Amino acid sequence: MGPFPPFGYECILVAVDYVSKWIKAIPTRTYDHKVVLKFLKSNIFSKFGCPRTIISDNGTHFxxxxxxxxxxNNKVTHKISTSYHPQSNGQVEVCNRGIKRILQKIIRTDRKD
Incomplete structure (x- = not known):
């Protein structure tokens, strides 16, 4: 995808509630553990309480x-999806495809509308 608008955001951090299918996605300039910790504290834990389980990939930020x-400290179980079987984190993969489609339509410079 690209070219991207010059806002400095290079990544999107996505969280999905597997029961309600609620999605929270934020653009980030970096993708390190500090961004993930702040995201969880301010967007998930403080608004909805602590989940029982978090499923993530095996990125260094997790x-x-x-x-x-x-x-x-918050009694949350961490499950890691394997890189050779990303379907175990399937709900996020579905959301990522949807977000990618939306962003492609938004940032396309050759569109007619």
């Missing part, structure tokens, strides 16, 4: 001591 400590 596999680090600060993330583990946050989950341990």
């Amino acid at each position: 596999i680090n001591s600060q993330f583990k400590a946050l989950l341990r």
Whole structure:
């Protein structure tokens, strides 16, 4: 995809509630553990309480001591989807495809509308 608008955002952090299918997605300039921790605290834990389980991929922003400590302190189980079987994190993969389609339509420079 591209070219991207010059706002400085390069990543999108997505959270999905597997029961209600509620989606929270935010653009981020970086994709490190600090962004993930702030996102969880301000968008998930403070508004909805702590989930029982978080399913993530095995990115370094999810596999680090600060993330583990946050989950341990809030009694949240962490399950990691394997990189060779991303369907185990299927609901987020479906959301990512939808977000990608929307963004492609928004940032296309050759569209007629």
